[in-house]
Amino acid sequence: DNIDTAISSLSMGTSHYATECLVAALKDTPYDTGLDMNLLTEIAAYFADVKKHYAKYESDFKGVDIKILESQIPGGMITNMENQLREQNALDKLQEVLKEVPRVRKDMGYPPLVTPTSQIVGSQATLNVLTGERYKIITKETRECVLGKYGKLPGPLDEDLLAKCTENEEVIDCRPADLLEPEWDRICEELGDSVTSEGDRLSYAMFPKVALKFFETRGQPAPEAPPPPAKPAKEPAAPERSAAPAAVPPAGGEDRMVFNVRVNGRDYSVEVSTSGAGAPAPAAAPPASSAPAPASTPAGSAPSSNEQGTAITASLPGSVFSIKCQVGDTVNPEDTLMILESMKMETEVKSHIGGTVQSIKVKEGDNIKTGDELVVIG
Structure with a gap:
């Protein structure tokens, strides 16, 4: 045993x-x-x-x-x-x-x-x-x-x-398996001479997009492991809640600063650019301004100001696996617009309205967050 x-x-x-x-x-x-x-x-x-x-x-x-x-x-x-x-x-x-x-x-x-x-x-x-x-x-x-x-x-x-x-x-x-068509020859043809290992070809057969990205980066030097979380510096008469984290100036005089931050009991090393800006604002607090909205907007918000239409947004984070529509296509409710890879699963993004595809905000392979605009339909 x-x-x-x-x-x-x-x-x-x-x-x-x-x-x-x-x-x-x-x-x-x-x-x-x-x-x-x-x-x-x-x-x-x-x-x-x-x-x-x-x-x-x-x-x-x-x-x-x-x-x-x-x-x-x-x-x-x-x-x-x-x-x-x-x-x-x-x-x-x-x-x-x-x-x-x-x-x-x-x-x-x-x-x-x-x-x-x-x-x-x-x-x-x-x-x-x-x-x-x-x-x-x-x-x-x-x-x-x-x-x-x-x-x-x-x-x-x-x-x-x-x-x-x-x-x-x-x-x-x-x-x-009886329903599967033979695909080994097709895989070998698609990969060409760049991939000759049977193991790599099998990886591509199972995870085509992930495998191609892996093949591209495999020969590159591995990134250095991050240092262990730094212990917070002791401060005299420290209050109950920790004070603002101390900034660590980077080597070489670059306009970047590194902060050691503790969140929910975990230590993180955060690098912030200081070029042309004042003190860095918290990431979770987007500035309120009248500037045009960025390409990625929260779910349920209006589409960008330079377009008239309804934005179809991502309901969960992931990456764009494949796009099933083109600009100018006529779509109906429940038509599949694209497929996302999220939580290691493929999920269809369907249109909830009918109309014409005015713009596609992403491309295959892009990483997306919940609420990001994917397609605008008018």
């Missing part, structure tokens, strides 16, 4: 049980691991220092939470949910999402919570909570899972969800 563990400095929470604890528990038993506790202590100390460089990725989910026995989701899935909700400024919705996961899983016929179906269920549960309406937005992967394209599901499907997913397609009852 095998048991997955993690060194103590990287254990618990969304990770595995601590290696040292299990080694100590099994010592002098027939299952003694024979591992040297002194060496494990050195390893733990090493990774405790490494961990500081990745503090911003650390999950807030720590210790032991028995509610996981109800939601039944793996640790990596929780970390991903936290990141998704943090991008939406909705981290307070985490418990709602955890409660929604088993409901979505039941609706979808109890797919196993392992990659990739765990991500499909988790992303759909997150969308259900964030939109305030169950299955208002259905990801492409959720739809395909319900249609049987990930294989036969072990349980019955929810009738309402099935009806929404079968508006334009039928459930398949054969082996999904």
Whole structure:
């Protein structure tokens, strides 16, 4: 038998049980691991220092939470949910999402919570909570899972969800791979001589846009890891709330300043340009002015002043996977305008009005935030 563990400095929470604890528990038993506790202590100390460089990725989910026995989701899935909700400024919705996961899983016929179906269920549960309406937005992967394209599901499907997913397609009852056309020759032709490794070609087949970007940057030097968070300087008679962070002047006399800022218990290094400007304003407080609105505006706001029409905005952050319309196209309500890649899933952006596409504010590969303008329809 095998048991997955993690060194103590990287254990618990969304990770595995601590290696040292299990080694100590099994010592002098027939299952003694024979591992040297002194060496494990050195390893733990090493990774405790490494961990500081990745503090911003650390999950807030720590210790032991028995509610996981109800939601039944793996640790990596929780970390991903936290990141998704943090991008939406909705981290307070985490418990709602955890409660929604088993409901979505039941609706979808109890797919196993392992990659990739765990991500499909988790992303759909997150969308259900964030939109305030169950299955208002259905990801492409959720739809395909319900249609049987990930294989036969072990349980019955929810009738309402099935009806929404079968508006334009039928459930398949054969082996999904039997429906795929051979594509190896096409992939080799598209990549040409620039990619010759079979592994790279397979990566491109599964994640074409991500793989191409990876191929471009693979040979470049890796960026240096950020320094560990700096400890705040001690101040005499410091008030209860910390004073403004001290600025650290950069080397070389550049017109930039670096601030060490602590937010919600986490330390961040923020670089601010001081060229031609006074004191930097907080990022969360946009200036009020009568200047023309930028290309990206909050959801529900009017389109830019130099255009007459209705802006279709992003309902969630992500990247533009593909654009399905062109300027001048006539569109009807519920027509698909583009596909976003968000939370590792593909989500259709549909028009809620009819009209003519006046402008497209983004291009394929662009990263977008919630509320950014995507298309203007007049």
